[in-house]
Amino acid sequence: MSRPRSNPPRPTPLATHSVRPRLTRSVLAALSALVLLLAVAVAGAAPAQAATPIRIMPLGDSITGGPGCWRAVLWDRLQRSGFSDIDFVGTQAGGGCNLASWDGDNEGHGGYRAAGIADQNQLPGWLAATHPDVVLMHLGTNDIWNSTPTATILAAFSKLVDQMRASNPATKILVAQIIPMTPSGCSWCPSGVAALNSAIPGWAANRTTAQSPITVVDQFTGFDTTADTSDGVHPDDSGFQKMSDRWYPALTPLLGGSTPGDTTPPSTPAGFSATVDCSLRVTLTWTASTDNVGVSGYEVFRSANGAGFVSIGTTTATSFPDTLNGLYRYQIRARDAAGNTSAFTDPVSVVPPPCPPQDTQPPTTPGTPAASAVTTTSATLTWTASTDDRGVAGYDVYRAPGTGGSFALVGTSTAAAFTDTGLAPATTYRYQVRARDAAGNTSAFSTAATVRTAGGAAGCAAALTLQTGWGGGYVMQPNTVTNTGTAAINGWTVTFTLPAGHVLTGSWNASVTVNGQTVTARGITGQNATLGAGSGTTWGFQASRPAGDTTVPSAATCAAS
Structure with a gap:
């Protein structure tokens, strides 16, 4: 957990000493020259970077905090790019993410809504504890999941911005157009994300100031919930990389200028080879290049029938497909984000392989299943x-x-x-x-x-799923409810018991009551209470627990109505 850091000690002024009257003018002159030389030497040895690191607060929900590995990827890239005089700040700690050492402090709170943070005035306390200079804000996912209107979310954004500026009038604010979300049981989520993201630029233009500018960062475009998330909401490794890649160019100008120049090219790809099958499909493969910052991709070139080489595509993988239509030769080269390119590989030639006559005979018809x-x-x-x-x-x-x-x-x-x-x-x-x-x-x-199929009785089934846990609490989602009957149900009730000492602190996508340690969750009328036969929905909650306790609820019962 990040703690308030005291301001660095100010340099102690040089002491002033009186000169005794018996010193001669020549001695005084020599001393004056020595002081001048010392001053020049000290000035020449002054560090290039500021004495106080720039304090950066990642602010958001579980996409930022649980574990929010885009923060680790971004931190690592900043360090490797020369931006070492920075400090990620927040009252939450998040480590791991396959990096041995990085600054995990953040303000990512699983299950939190922008409207909830604003309504409960939670941000001023976090700001007072951390004093950020820059805020990276990715909020709104849980608001949309709970059907919060766009205007309400933007009003919450405005209140949060006002609180940031009250804490530090010169706060630099980066606001994300949030990543897409396609969770099970939330048919309105994609359109809600689209409405919020389309409104953010206009909101930001009206709220930005010269002293405290707001920069809009497009985290949506090019993000695929199938390839880049683990559950339609939370990023996987490729999603974390994409988020870091969008934050980086927007953040670096606020850290003392443009990205430090990179003039080192990647190494030449090794082991370049080509294979072709009888359908004339060509597959190019090679061993990955290396680079001082990172390889961003590969450029593929082709020569057809003795003509010159021309570019036919790019890829981030170490393979590339093509279709043979003549006598082809190929070569590739690597490139990095700064535009540096490696040397070309030696060309490889591809010709059609010897293949048996074409097969046009279909199989016989299979028997009746x-x-x-x-x-x-x-x-x-x-x-x-x-x-x-x-x-x-x-x-x-x-x-x-x-x-x-x-x-x-x-x-x-x-x-x-x-x-x-x-x-x-x-x-x-x-x-x-x-x-x-x-x-x-x-x-x-x-x-x-x-x-x-067998069956026919009405009923439902429930399951609880741990998303993330920490020393003092945990988030359970997506918790599933499935109609196991043959007809639609108009309501469902899930019941489970919290372990001793655990306290439910928030929930979403369900109407939840607590009696002692017994938790009852019901479907929300007009949203997810009605389920067709075989269909289902999801909901979630957050709870606190005693320090050192790692248990979570595991068994739940479901009743249909």
Whole structure:
């Protein structure tokens, strides 16, 4: 946890001594020259950086604090780029993140809303404890999850900015257009994020001042919730890297100027090779280059039929695909963020490989699927295998709802069997399969088979999930509620017991009451209380616990209404 740091001690003024009358004029002259030389030497040895580090507060919710590894990535890049005279500050501590040493102080609070922080006047206490010069603010995710209007979020932003300026009139503020979110059970979240992000630039333009400028940082564009998050909300390693990459160019001008110049090129990629298969797909591979700051990508060049090399694409990976259409040669080079490029690799040539005649014969039609091991949510299908002149590569399994719905691909199998999961209880499905070979030829579809899953009783199931924990508390989300029946339910009630000494401090996406250590969470009418058969929703809560206690609630019951 960051603690208030006292101001650095001021240099002690040089003592003034009187000169005794018996000193001669020549001695006085010599002493004066010596003092002048000492002053010049001291001035020449003065450090280039300021005596007081620039204090940077990362402010937000669990995306910032739990564990918020974009902070570690950003800290590491700043240090490697020469911005060492900085201090991340906050009343929260967050370490780890696969870095041996970095400044983990922050003001990231899991489950917190911008409106809640503003309404409860929590920020002034954090500011008084840390005195930031720069604030990196990524807030609004939990507000949107709780259906808070954009205008209310921006009003909270304005109050937080006023509190920052009251603490330090020269605070430099970086406000994020937040990363996208697609959590289960929050169909309104994507549009809520879009509305907030589109309103932030205009809000910032009206609130910025020359003494305390507000810089808008686009964290949304190019961020993919499938590839860059672990659950549709919280970033994974690629997401943390993207967030750091967006903060860095906006922050560095506030730390004493532009990014220090980087003139060192990456090393030349090693082990460059090319392979081509009988479908004329080319795959280029190589060993990663190294760089004093970091390799940002690779440029791929191609020469066709003896012509000059031209650029055909870039990649951040150590491989690149292409399609052969002539006699090709390839070479690549690495580049870094400053635009420095390595030397080119030696060219490699690619020609079509010797391949057998093209296969145009499709496999035979597989037998009609037969169902076994049918449960409320799954069914195992088997069928008579197909044959092919060069071998069956696998089977495509298609499913249709009811007795008249359209078929859609639900899976593939290399064997003449497939288990379909995630089905609704007491529901009818139809299945058909087709075979395919390595050349892409497909058989006709099998005759369709009808399967009905078991079950039919109304009910629901609940599960609790720990997102993050620390010495004095934890956040549980996404906690799931699933309709296990065959008809829609109009309400659900989840009950569980908090361990002794634990206190619930906040919740979202559910109506929650506490009686002693018993916690009861109910669906919110008009939001997530009604669940269709087989569908579900999520909710979350935050709790405190005694120091040293690492237990969390684990079992929950669910009742449908």
